[in-house]
Amino acid sequence: MNGERKARGKRRYVGLDIHKHYCVIAAVDKEGQVVLHAVRVEHQDLEAWAKKNLQDSDHVVIESTTNAWHVYDLIAPLVERMVVANSFKVKQIANARVKTDVRDTLILARLLAANLVPTVWVPPQQVRELRQLLAQRREMVETHTQVVNRMHSVAHRHHLKHERGKRFNEKNTGWQQDKRLSGMEQFQLKLEMENRAYLEKQIERIGKEVAKLSHQKPWAESMTYLMQLPGFGVITAMTVLAAIGEIERFETAQQLASYSGLVPGLEQSGTKKRGKGITKEGRKELRWALVEVAQRAVKSDPYWKKRFETMQKRMHRNQAIVAIARQILEVVWNVLTQRQPYRHFSEERIAYKYLTWGWQMDEEARDGLTRQQFTRYYLMRLGIGQDLTRIALDPKHPRRIASEAEVLALRPELHRIE
Structure with a gap:
């Protein structure tokens, strides 16, 4: 709360209904009586209006929409309390037959006055920015998939067969000149190849930026524990x-x-109960990331592979993957809350995970550490691998790890990690 502003009058409960270009604002008192009649304010005028009309003692509620966080950052310093309502749950509580902007705003205000607002957590700026960056990457990946599918469609339409895995490689463009393709199809394929190349470069750029962020505050400490787990890569770990x-x-x-x-989920009527599959509530990117991790873990890790095979005997494969994803999420909670190594992995496997993490950054992003020093740095943060000098999962290509003394000379703060 801004110390220069003084509370004026009784507490008001302000509802703020956010639209694309404007907001509708109204307020009620504790009894639900209107004390500020609904007013429409354009977004460009909102800051000036809020400073003039809102009071330090006000409580304000907005719904979680696309542009809610900008409004939250603008209003929160001016009032005593500000909350963000869960839009879906608000609709369940207050299902009005007649919907207008004024009604919606007053419903929000009265729910706040009655302390009935189902709130959502307000993420810090760094969390919001990372979510936006990862969402942008997901959209680009989806667009890339659409581009490739369109190219597949043309190839299948003319029964064009090429060496597996190289059909759309930039160096393998001869098939686009096939006589069975019309001039327009060749032109469209050329455009699609350019789109594909551009998207891949952009996705790579975002990947490097995410990798760089993963080694910085506030993410680096939690990444120490997530990157040791089977199935996790930088993108999936940062998404989680x-x-x-x-x-x-x-x-x-x-x-x-x-x-x-x-x-x-569960559906119950009288004495009958029936399962409904998973609820699919919460953030869908969290479910996506965990299912991706589960798919990898059951292929690469003996522990999860055995659990998966046992589950498959009594349920469909997709159900078993979701069940594994849920169990991996429990492991995520345990390692993040207890700050401990993953007990089903050898120290050498964990070291290799850290080494692959370091591969995804250049030396500047690793704060001047080599990949070998980067690997040792995180082993020391985790408190394991003191006797490990190299990674020999592939005996033909063992990889050296920097010594603790070498890393301590560069990172003396590790002396203080217990």
Whole structure:
């Protein structure tokens, strides 16, 4: 709360309904009586209006929409309390037959006065920015898939067969000149190849930026624990961290599982109960990341592969993958809250995971550390691998790890890590 502003009059409960170009604002008192009649304010005028009309004692509520966070950052310093409402749950609580901007605004204000607003967590700026960056990457990946599918469609239409895995390689463009293709199809394929190349470069740029962020505050400490787990890469780990935000919000692993929407739903009528599959509530990118991790883990890790094969005996493969994803999320909660190594991995496997993490950054992004020093740095943060000098998962190509003394000379703060 801004100390230069003084509270004026009784507390008001202000509802702020956000639209694309404007907001509708109204306020009620504790009894739900209107004390500020609804007014429409254009977004470009909102800051000036808020400074003139809002009071330090006001409580304000907005719904979680695309542009809610800009409004939140603008209004929150001017009032005593500001909350963000869960749009879906607000509709469940207050399902009005007649919907107008004024009605919606007053509904929000009266729910706030009655302390009935289902709120959502307000993420810090760094979390919001990472979520936006990862969302942009997902959109580019989806567009890239659409481009490739269109190219596949042309190839299949003319029964063009090429060496597996190289059909759309930039160096393998001869097939686009096939006589069975019309001039227009060749022109379109050329455009698609250019689109594909551009998208791949942009996706790579975002990947490098995400990798760079993963070695910085506030992400580096949690990444120490996530990157040791089977199936996790930089993108999936950062997606999970961005979706979770602060692990302290979840007192139990079950709460985190419910937030992810990976828990089974339940339909009950009288004495009858029936499962409904997973709830799919919460952030969908968290579910996507965990399913991706589960798919990799059951292929590469003996522990999860055995659990998956056991589950497959009594359920469909996709159901088993979702169940594995939920169990991996419980492991995520445990390692992030207890700050401990993953007990089903050898120190050498964890070291290799850190080495692959370091490969995705240049030396500047690694703060001047070589890949070998980067690997040792995170092993020291995790408190393991003191006797490990190299990674020999492939005996033909062993990889050296820097010594602790070498890293301590560059990072003396590690002396203070217990």
